[in-house]
Amino acid sequence: MALIVKKFGGSSVANAERVFNVANRIIEDYKEGNDVIVVVSAQGDTTDDLIEKALEINPTGASKREMDMLLSAGEQISISLLAMAIEKLGFPAKSLLGWQAGFQTDSHHTIARIKNINTERIKNEIAKRNIVIVAGFQGLNKYDDITTLGRGGSDTSAVALAAALKADLCQIYTDVDGVYSADPRKVPNARKMDEISYDEMLELATLGAQVLNNRSVEMAKKYNVELEVLSSLEKKPGTIVKEIVKMEKTLIKGVAKDNNVARISIVGLQDTPGIAFKLFNKLAQYKVNVDIILQSVGRHGTKDITFTVPKDQALLAKEAIDSLEGSLNFQEVSIDETISKVSIVGAGMESHPGVASKMFEALCDAGINIQMISTSEIKISVLIDVKYADKAVEAIHEAFLNYL
Amino acid sequence: MALIVKKFGGSSVANAERVFNVANRIIEDYKEGNDVIVVVSAQGDTTDDLIEKALEINPTGASKREMDMLLSAGEQISISLLAMAIEKLGFPAKSLLGWQAGFQTDSHHTIARIKNINTERIKNEIAKRNIVIVAGFQGLNKYDDITTLGRGGSDTSAVALAAALKADLCQIYTDVDGVYSADPRKVPNARKMDEISYDEMLELATLGAQVLNNRSVEMAKKYNVELEVLSSLEKKPGTIVKEIVKMEKTLIKGVAKDNNVARISIVGLQDTPGIAFKLFNKLAQYKVNVDIILQSVGRHGTKDITFTVPKDQALLAKEAIDSLEGSLNFQEVSIDETISKVSIVGAGMESHPGVASKMFEALCDAGINIQMISTSEIKISVLIDVKYADKAVEAIHEAFLNYL
Numbered sequence: 001m002a003l004i005v006k007k008f009g010g011s012s013v014a015n016a017e018r019v020f021n022v023a024n025r026i027i028e029d030y031k032e033g034n035d036v037i038v039v040v041s042a043q044g045d046t047t048d049d050l051i052e053k054a055l056e057i058n059p060t061g062a063s064k065r066e067m068d069m070l071l072s073a074g075e076q077i078s079i080s081l082l083a084m085a086i087e088k089l090g091f092p093a094k095s096l097l098g099w100q101a102g103f104q105t106d107s108h109h110t111i112a113r114i115k116n117i118n119t120e121r122i123k124n125e126i127a128k129r130n131i132v133i134v135a136g137f138q139g140l141n142k143y144d145d146i147t148t149l150g151r152g153g154s155d156t157s158a159v160a161l162a163a164a165l166k167a168d169l170c171q172i173y174t175d176v177d178g179v180y181s182a183d184p185r186k187v188p189n190a191r192k193m194d195e196i197s198y199d200e201m202l203e204l205a206t207l208g209a210q211v212l213n214n215r216s217v218e219m220a221k222k223y224n225v226e227l228e229v230l231s232s233l234e235k236k237p238g239t240i241v242k243e244i245v246k247m248e249k250t251l252i253k254g255v256a257k258d259n260n261v262a263r264i265s266i267v268g269l270q271d272t273p274g275i276a277f278k279l280f281n282k283l284a285q286y287k288v289n290v291d292i293i294l295q296s297v298g299r300h301g302t303k304d305i306t307f308t309v310p311k312d313q314a315l316l317a318k319e320a321i322d323s324l325e326g327s328l329n330f331q332e333v334s335i336d337e338t339i340s341k342v343s344i345v346g347a348g349m350e351s352h353p354g355v356a357s358k359m360f361e362a363l364c365d366a367g368i369n370i371q372m373i374s375t376s377e378i379k380i381s382v383l384i385d386v387k388y389a390d391k392a393v394e395a396i397h398e399a400f401l402n403y404l
Numbered sequence: 405m406a407l408i409v410k411k412f413g414g415s416s417v418a419n420a421e422r423v424f425n426v427a428n429r430i431i432e433d434y435k436e437g438n439d440v441i442v443v444v445s446a447q448g449d450t451t452d453d454l455i456e457k458a459l460e461i462n463p464t465g466a467s468k469r470e471m472d473m474l475l476s477a478g479e480q481i482s483i484s485l486l487a488m489a490i491e492k493l494g495f496p497a498k499s500l501l502g503w504q505a506g507f508q509t510d511s512h513h514t515i516a517r518i519k520n521i522n523t524e525r526i527k528n529e530i531a532k533r534n535i536v537i538v539a540g541f542q543g544l545n546k547y548d549d550i551t552t553l554g555r556g557g558s559d560t561s562a563v564a565l566a567a568a569l570k571a572d573l574c575q576i577y578t579d580v581d582g583v584y585s586a587d588p589r590k591v592p593n594a595r596k597m598d599e600i601s602y603d604e605m606l607e608l609a610t611l612g613a614q615v616l617n618n619r620s621v622e623m624a625k626k627y628n629v630e631l632e633v634l635s636s637l638e639k640k641p642g643t644i645v646k647e648i649v650k651m652e653k654t655l656i657k658g659v660a661k662d663n664n665v666a667r668i669s670i671v672g673l674q675d676t677p678g679i680a681f682k683l684f685n686k687l688a689q690y691k692v693n694v695d696i697i698l699q700s701v702g703r704h705g706t707k708d709i710t711f712t713v714p715k716d717q718a719l720l721a722k723e724a725i726d727s728l729e730g731s732l733n734f735q736e737v738s739i740d741e742t743i744s745k746v747s748i749v750g751a752g753m754e755s756h757p758g759v760a761s762k763m764f765e766a767l768c769d770a771g772i773n774i775q776m777i778s779t780s781e782i783k784i785s786v787l788i789d790v791k792y793a794d795k796a797v798e799a800i801h802e803a804f805l806n807y808l
Contacts, residue, residue, distance in 0.1 A: 016460040053485060056420040062488040069499050070484035073477040080474035081457060084466040095473050100548055121548070144504055144525070 002168040003126075004029055007039040007136065007158035012173055012232040013078050014044030016085075022232065023085040025173075026131060030091060035126045037165065039136040039158040040082055042074025050074055064109035068138075068148045072098070075135035075154075083133045094125050095133040098146070103139030103157065105147045112139060112147035114156065117164040134161065152213025159216040163223035170225050171238075172212060177231035178239035179204065179211055182255040182397045186390050189401060193253060194237075197244040200253045201227075203345040203379045217241065244347070252346040252355065252400045257389045259340045261291070262314035263372070265306040266321065268331030278328060279305065279321070286320035288313050292341070292374040292381065302331070306372065308383065311337055339371065340389035343381040344396060356380050362399035368392050406572040407530075408433055411443040411540065411562035416577055416636040417482050418448030420489075426636065427489040429577075430535060434495060439530045441569065443540040443562040444486055446478025454478060468513035472542075472552045476502070479539035479558075487537045498529050499537040502550070507543030507561065509551045516543060516551035518560065521568040538565065556617025563620040567627035574629050576616060577636035582643035583608065583615055586659040586801045590794050593805060597657060598641075601648040604657040605631075607749040607783045621645065648751070656750040656759070656804045661793045663744045665695070666718035667776070669710040670725065672735025682732055683709065683725070690724040692717050696745070696778040696785065706735070710776065712787065715741055743775065744793035747785040748800060760784050766803035772796050 006026065013019050022038075030036045042050075050070050054062045062070075079095035086093035102118030125132045136154025141147050149156050155172060162170035176184070177192065179201065184190040196204075198221035201212060211229055220227050220241065230238025269275055276295065283290055291308045309317050314335050321333055344359055359380055363370055368391065372383040384392055410430065417423050426442075434440045454474050458466045466474075483499035490497035506522030529536045540558025545551050553560050559576060566574035580588070581596065583605065588594040600608075602625035606618060615633055624631050624645065634642025673679055680699065687694055695712045713721050718739050725737055748763055763784055767774055772795065776787040788796055 016457075019461060050481065053420075053481070054488060057423060057485055057488045058492045063491050066484045066487045066491070066497075066499060069487070069501075070481060073480040073484075076477040076480065077454065077457070077474060080470045080477075081461055083470045083473070084458060084461045087467050087470070088462045093470075095470060097473075097550075146501075 001033045001035070003035045003037075003165060005037045005039065005158050005162040005165070005167045005170045006173065007154055007171065008041070008173045008232055009154065009175075010041040010044050010047070010078070011175055013040055013082060016081075019078075019081050019085045020089075022173075023082060023089055025232070025235075026086060027089060027091050030131055037122060037126070037132045037134060037161060037167070038082065039134050039154055039161060040075060040078045041136050041154040042071075043078045043081075046074040046077065047071060065145060068109045068112075068146050071148055072135070072138040072146050075137055079133045079135045083131075086131055086133075091131060092129065093131040093133055095135070096121065096125075097135045098138030098157070099140035101132075101134040101161070103160075105139035105141055105149070107141040107143065107145070107147065109145075109147055111150040112141065114139060114149065114160045117160060119161075119164050122161075122165065152216065155213040155216035156219060159219045159223075159225050159227070162225045163219065167225070169228060170220070171228045171230060172216075173230060173232035174211060175232065176211060176229075177234055177236060178229055179241070179254070181253065181400075182393055183257075187255070187394050187397045189397060193239050195240045195242065195244060196253055197347055198241060199378055200345050200347055201241045203343070203376075204254050204256055212241070252344055254345050255342070255393050255397045255400070256345065257340050257342045257393050259386055259389055260311050261308050261337075261339055261341045261383070262311045262317075263306060263308050263336045263339050263383060264314065264317050264321075265304065265334045265336070266330050266332075267302075267304050267334070268300075269303040269305060270329040271301055271303050275303070275328060276305065278324065282320045282324055283317060286316055286323075288317045288320060290317075292372060292383070294372055294374075308339075308341065308372075338386050339383050340386040340392070341381050341383055342389060342392045342396065343379050344400065345379050347378050358399055359396055362395045363392055366391055366395040368395070405437045405439070407439045407441075407569060409441045409443065409562050409566040409569065409571045409574045410577065411558060411575065412445070412577045412636055413558065413579075414445040414448050414451070414482070415579060417444055417486060420485075423482075423485050423489045424493075426577075427486060427493055429636070429639075430490060431493060431495050434535055441526060441530070441536045441538060441565060441571070442486065443538050443558055443565060444479060444482045445540050445558040446475075447482045447485075450478040450481065451475060469549060472513045472516075472550050475552055476539070476542040476550050479541055483537045483539045487535075490535055490537075495535060496533065497535040497537055499539070500525065500529075501539045502542030502561070503544035505536075505538040505565070507564075509543035509545055509553070511545040511547065511549070511551065513549075513551055515554040516545065518543060518553070518564045521564060523565075523568050526565075526569065556619065559617040559620035560623060563623045563627075563629050563631070566629045567623065571629070573632060574624070575632045575634060575642075576620075577634060578615060579636065580615060580633075581635035581638055581640060582633055583645070583658070585657065585804075586797055587661075591659070591798050591801045593801060597643050599644045599646065599648060600657055601751055602645060603782055604749050604751055605645045607747070607780075608658050608660055616645070656748055658749050659746070659797050659801045659804070660749065661744050661746045661797050663790055663793055664715050665712050665743055665745045665787070666715045666721075667710060667712050667740045667743050667787060668718065668721055668725075669708065669738045669740070670734050670736075671706075671708050671738070673707040673709060674733040675705055675707050679707070679732060680709065682728065686724045686728055687721060690720055690727075692721045692724060694721075696776060696787070698776055698778075712743075712745065712776075742790050743787050744790040744796075745785050745787055746793060746796045746800065747783050748804065749783050751782050762803055763800055766799045767796060770795055770799040772799070 105112035509516035631645040
């Protein structure tokens with residue numbers, strides 16, 4: 001007998017038929033004697049429909065407190081319907097809103113962080129052998145106001161609950177059947193992995209393989225919650241995400257691309273001490289998320305600094321740089337939004353120099369020019385022209401096929 | 405400066421335009437320095453849509469606990485949208501769910517009764533000069549489960565809140581502009597009343613003039629909450645419902661009909677002691693709501709007993725009577741569902757015998773046969789053929805026009 005937390009996304013409960021499909025999955029585990037807690041998102045398009053209603057009232061953005069009040073109604077609908085379906089199938093279920101399930105958060109409406117989960121109510125319901133259906137994405141702040149956790153919040157709810165209850169497993173059901181070495185819709189040879197470490201999963205998530213929300217993986221790593229990413233449609237094992245301590249060999253876990261990248265180059269920076277600090281400190285003040293940074297020696301004793309930011313922060317970054325006029329001397333700033341970041345991820349690659357050169361060779365053979373390179377302990381990223389992004393992923397994947 | 409509770413129904417907030425219309429009505433009172441608390445129902449068809457979703461999952465009826473969880477999402481949507489509209493217009497608003505507003509109920513899911521309202525949170529918000537928007541129809545039981553108050557629950561929420569806060573006035577906005585002496589769609593001369601007593605309003609409500617929910621009028625009477633029934637579309641005074649102590653003259657307040665009536669006649673009852681007790685005790689056990697009762701002497705030393713019940717309870721009543729076979733001897737039972745109850749309501753009529761005869765005269769002149777008569781201190785009801793119901797209301801209204 002185990003304690004299992006299961007999370008189903010909005011598309012998994014989009015209509016009555018799917019709700020029953022999910023209910024049956026839950027009941028299977030329950031019938032085996034397990035304690036089952038289920039975290040659910042709002043049905044299909046509910047959240048979008050509610051946002052639409054808010055925009056009709058205030059197109060420039062309603063207050064965040066009231067947005068949280070509005071959007072949290074979405075999960076309220078899905079949890080009650082799922083509980084009804086389980087009851088209809090003859091099993092005991094209780095739906096609980098975020099606050100009823102004990103989710104206490106800070107007061108940052110629409111992007112709240114979980115501070116604590118008071119699990120008393122859930123434990124009581126489990127003790128009565130009820131299947132507990134919890135509204136994901138939502139909690140309550142210290143003023144008794146409803147908060148939401150932001151994008152991917154239901155994943156975070158599920159992992160936090162698994163951590164608080166010391167669950168044996170946290171299963172995240174999605175529309176794919178696991179974590180792949182590359183996007184299986186683009187790369188025919190993409191391989192599903194049986195296991196992956198938290199760090200590798202984090203790198204893949206950051207790189208645009210949007211299977212799991214980053215915050216939830218970070219939390220799973222912190223509290224050592226074993227995750228399984230699996231399909232809500234087919235019944236087969238998914239990918240286990242857990243701490244993998246010993247790496248016997250280089251394991252390239254995946255190839256991913258991220259097209260949401262802009263490259264900003266500052267050319268001809270006057271080479272005085274502290275200019276990098278000045279620049280990146282200012283960017284931090286403007287809340288620009290800088291990713292890769294490259295500094296090189298320019299002509300006539302100047303420096304060039306190039307860095308990448310998410311596309312939608314490019315203008316903000318430019319503004320930050322412009323605000324330094326006078327204290328920062330340079331020749332010009334250019335922004336390039338036609339690039340993609342393609343990366344391979346795998347623990348242990350820092351001790352295998354051959355990995356990088358193999359990746360570069362694959363790109364060279366495919367006739368793709370590398371604009372920038374960045375490496376970490378478990379990741380090698382290159383910036384290339386966006387029009388070659390899919391081609392690059394396929395070429396690299398092909399090259400590493402034997403490792404995958 | 406006054407403390408005003410305003411209640412708007414679902415059609416008043418059915419779309420963005422109407423939400424702004426309501427917001428403007430609220431702001432007018434707020435700008436005059438009043439403290440304003442607003443109770444809102446779910447938007448337009450939201451509740452029906454949610455019920456539809458539940459029926460897709462369980463056509464034979466989902467558990468009441470989960471129905472309450474589901475349906476209470478409806479007001480959550482409307483309160484947040486209304487708060488957003490008020491904020492958009494530049495005024496401070498806070499939406500509160502039933503439990504946040506302190507509504508504590510018993511545990512009878514879908515038909516819960518309010519036990520107490522903890523007004524601390526609302527008072528705090530008012531003290532900060534916030535316009536408070538409260539979700540009607542919902543509360544929380546002692547197990548921290550969401551409950552709903554049943555049909556007309558938002559009216560009850562508003563009156564209960566007005567009572568708990570000792571509000572100066574409780575305004576119930578509807579799609580009519582007040583309480584009329586007859587249905588204004590059917591009777592052209594129907595007159596709007598400026599004032600009406602709680603008891604008269606209760607009689608009218610019971611008789612099918614569905615302007616105000618009965619429970620809310622009973623509660624208003626109990627706690628002496630002054631009500632105003634008024635239009636959410638036009639801006640003009642409505643009808644005040646309050647305790648009217650001294651009646652200087654007979655005031656016929658209205659004429660109403662109720663077609664949801666079935667008449668059950670038991671003919672040729674053997675005349676032994678206690679048969680009425682036996683019969684109505686059994687009907688009470690079957691939870692049949694008996695309205696008018698008439699007992700008359702039949703032929704050969706037998707009795708006839710005739711009574712009315714709501715149409716949908718006629719078969720239940722028949723079942724109750726059949727269960728008495730053996731202990732109750734009678735010749736036959738007949739059910740007539742083609743009748744209507746037409747009534748006039750007005751305090752003080754018991755001391756004016758002319759009222760009844762005037763009513764009967766009006767019906768006689770219109771060629772309408774009276775099947776049964778029942779009177780109370782403030783009401784005279786007659787049972788007639790349902791096909792003459794509208795004609796009867798018009799004839800009676802015409803006869804009493806000078807009194808109205």
